[in-house]
Amino acid sequence: MMGKLQLPKIEIGQVRKLDSIKGIASSRLVAIAEVDAMDATCLVFLLSNATDAATPRDVVISKNDVALPYDIALMGDYLSRADQGRLASNPILGKLSEELIRAVRHAVDISPFGAINIDENKYSVEVGSFPAQKYDAVWTFRDAEAANFALLTFVRNKSSLEFAVKFLQINHENPSAFDDPEVNLDAIRFRAISKERIEVAA
């Protein structure tokens, strides 16, 4: 009998491909920024090969520092949530330091407009300098990337029924997960109902 296939665990800093959604959005490379086991999702930064067109909101990382055969631009403003399932089966292509990921998130958070402030020497990166102007080709390119990324990812609502169902599915064999005070109340209710049904059936 064949053993269960062991996929490499998703960890912060990994560069992986985020699968396309057929007919809706095409695949992109992303860097993992945060992993959440609660609903098997993770936050990801969008990566781009357009390093020549990296703006002051992007960080350009040399291929040697990311263990890839090409330089890459981490697009600071493009952080969103994706299902781990759409990343897990794809190989780890490169790795960024967790420290860099944290630094970029912090830099983007504290300066929502203009250039991001990050210690370039400390992290061996370069903040982009391309002056994207409204309506120019780079602006259009970024706009298209944002639209595609928005379709590939989603915004999580922990109070939603969808989240409750997903949480229940993932944790149905892990009762301790329901002890968390932040657990969605619907998830607890669903678990109670399904447990009751099993008991009645028995």
Place this chain on the structure above:
Amino acid sequence: MTSKLVWEDLRIEFEKIGGPGQLWRAEIKRICQYRILQKKNLGLPAELFGFVDWDVDDLAQTVITERLLARGQARFIFDTVESLDHARKLLSNEVSFTLEDRRVPNQVDNVWSNLEPRLREAGWSPEGKGPGDNSEDDAKKIKEIARQILNLKRLRNRGQQRLSPLFAGETLSGLAEQIVREQPQVSAYVIQMALRTALAKISPRLSMEAVGSTEKEFDEVAGRGTLRWVDSLDSSEGLFAHAQKVLEILGQEGSEIVFQIASGATQSEIAAVLGVSRTTAVKRIEQAQELLVKTLKSLELGEEDNLKIIQEVFVILGAGISDGVMVK
């Protein structure tokens, strides 16, 4: 029977030989072919992008060596894409980046950077993204603004080896005010395209390029477009292609002379535009006229067709006819 190419074919080829192979090369060549056709139709010379002439193999080889191999972009595409369409988009971007990397900075960049603040000062409030939803509407606006640019009084040419200014500041302010008065919400894309169209006619060296592929370009690359070489003079494309060929043979100076003659410029005015003495200008005018006649003869068409081509040449150059008189 040959099966339709899919991304899987390119992926397997890449995996097998560890890099882009014949299938990749064929796709890149197809994109380059389209790009070259597009540039030729705009009257842009290969030297603007550092090439001796427009050769598909040269451009494809440059894209492969400078971008796909040296910068690892083939591997990026291999790592990222899942469909042929997506691969073509990224390859198309690589061709754009290659051309942009090699493009020689030129006067159009200067004209735009001088014009833009004047537009804003005049109250320009652009609306919408680059190319509008209605390409016909855009084309109409581009043509209109290009004609206004062609009508501007140009400064005397101070030689071709340096970027001498094309228009006086006051002239550009007047243009900005006219644009804002007539089309206050026109997009930057339309104005830039109009500048490109107009200045490519004045001098093919003076054009600007943009990085990135529009959906329309992508459709052309994917073989869903309409851009084709057409030989028949019965279609506007065929007429345009013939007129373009004539202008190509006339060259930059010859086209300028034809444009000036068509708009009724005197020999002294033509001399000033060319930056040469009147005597030299007279000689060059004669040479240009001889070349034009010789070129038309070589096409081996009837007189009526030749007339059609000449009219199209004037249209391309931005000259027109009003009340039986040539006007700019």
